[in-house]
Amino acid sequence: MGISKLTTDKVKERMDIEEVIGDYLPMKKKGQNLWANCPFHGEKTPSFSISPAKQIYKCFGCGKAGDPIQFVMDIEGIGFQEAIKHIAGRYGIEVEEDETRTPEQNEAQNERESLLIALGFARDFFVKNLQTPEGKSIGLSYFKERGFTPAIIEKFDLGYALDGWDNLLNAAKSAGFKEEILLKAGLILQKEGDATRIYDRFRNRVIFSIHNISGKPLGFGARILTKDKNQPKYINSPETPVYHKSDVLYGMFQAKKAIRDKDNCYLVEGYTDVVSLH
Template sequence: MRINPETVERIKHAADIVEVVGDFVSLKKKGANYSACCPFHNEKTPSFNVNPSRQIYKCFGCGAAGDSIKFVMDIDGIGYGEALRYLAGKYNIEIEEEELTDEETIRQNARESLYIILNFAKNYYQHQLHHSEEGQAIGLSYFRERGFSNEIRKKFELGYSLDNWDSFSREALAKGYSAEVLEKAGLLIHKEGSQTAGYDRFRGRVIFPIHNIAGKTIAFGARILKSDKNQPKYLNSPETEVYHKSEVLYGIYQAKNAIRQLEHCYLVEGYTDVISLHQAGIENVVASSGTSLTVEQIRLIGRFTPNITILYDGDMAGIKAALRGLDLVLEEGLNVNIVLFPDNEDPDSYVRKVGAEAFKAHLKKASKDFITFKTEILLQDAGNDPFRLAAVIQEVVNSIVKIPDAIKRQVFFHRISEMMRVDEQMLITEGNKLLRKQQSAKPADRQPRQSGAAPGGGPTTWTPCSAIARLPANPPPIRPFRKKLRRKRFSARNCITRKRHSCACS
């Protein structure tokens, strides 16, 4: 079906660019316009501009530009028609459609077909949870046991898959959906060479729909409730054209407004952690869904806030493993805090045990910045072993230099010198060595590539700045007297090593 031109015009007039972009990016007013860090490329300084009077956006860094419809298309990776439907839903505009020809129907966007079947699956699983005997006896009982109210189940669109081989796929095929689309959406498993249509991926499990930032269902997580050593406890949708798990955070659609308003995001591990905290009134929370935190997920959070607190259970082995990957968060310029829960407790169990108010109090009391937390954990392991203590210093300094802001680096060098009782200048010197190594590696990485191609075949986002472009092809050599001046200026400084041993500054 095609949306008729009159409806398209109504959608265009109703869609306010500030409201539409504000659903995906945290905008700040700057004069008559609004600005933010661009969601289409990685940047630390805002170059993304929204003009409410002209109803357009423009990024002066990567060149992305357009109106509300174009923004939704690009941010969510969907077609023109699907973007119009999203905006119509946002502004409660009734869609009037026209019949498509057979040829136009065949050319329909494949991504839209996946969204449609995934939405059908979500509705099917919800129906089974509330209206089938098996769903009520097993699935609904489980959610009630966890304390999930009817409102919270609706908010997260929870469901249940029946415990037989093909109940969902038979229903979908009867409604006219093809087995090929079901398989592409990750809902149907078809063994090569088999004469049957295949079997359902999710069977006998409670269902957690996974939404993208616009609220569309893009995948499912499913938990088995019976004891079966041959089945994994959690089963997730495979990667599809609309679902890339490294770019998705569970609960981001339900949490984005709270994150923006409170300027803070809590990061947990599991689906039930997110849902339990929402029920306790803590809505600015998302989950990595059991995967290691990725740069794409960090940047997704960074669209709404620079402040993130990661909530860990008391499993020390798991925490130490996770700490190794958190330097990524520092590199993206986010302010990272850590909260640890007592042994055998996770956010879900702890909030149900102590209640919402005591849980919030614990978050405030137990919160520590990442660098301090990491130092304390590593020092516990090192004990009094001098070699292990030296390794701890190296490890912590390596994390500090990942922070882009020089002032923050200085603050952390000072704090760590007090914690470890080591000379602050020594830490700074070691940090500067690492920074120089990083900077010396950058020119090779930033050479312009032939034909604008980046590794992996994508377009490169780096462009030489105008100042570099204006440099002469053969710049004159540095004059000797400038070198001498630099030596004199350096010699005039008070070298921190002079009192301990002779050096070039003496």
């Protein structure tokens, strides 16, 4: 992956530690520094300090320390280049790639990043399906019935999985995704006893995209609308290398700013409850 030195320099010049970490953590000012509960080890009293003057952070509990780029790498679990892209996106800095990308560099893109790209593709696919005749008559009408506005539907990446065994599989393969990655991302399944038979995990259901704190889709929840007694009401993505369920709270990405501003948070059970309250 080759992000140009110019882009990296622009990001380093523009980034501010208080803003970058503030996207993730509530911080309190005490003296010269800001303090937060460390996101890297469990604690109830803040030992995670942020120095705006030095543009570094340090945890006195677990020892994690670094600059804003290191923080994004650690909290998102991504590499240096991806962290630069992430911060560039936050500040609206255009990312220039070096033209000399070798096949080896392309392959070096790690598995985690491939999974996130595949999940992003699936999210876009489900969102687009909502505008098909089938998506409109079944999915969109359900969301409207729940009182969800077009803006809310867009904000939460609500979507629709068409009825059929391989709609996503075929679209993803045409777009160049390998079956192995789609399997690892939890998007497709192998038939028990016949690994050559693969099919979409989500079929004939409305889709709730589950985002990480920075808005990348990690997995999906899917609700059936037809009255089929043999099918579970909800199907969810499994645990994957990028989706650790105990680390993710549905709706946090959309709510984080308001939670910080109001210093208040309501927890409810269920996707539609979260979206309705929002």
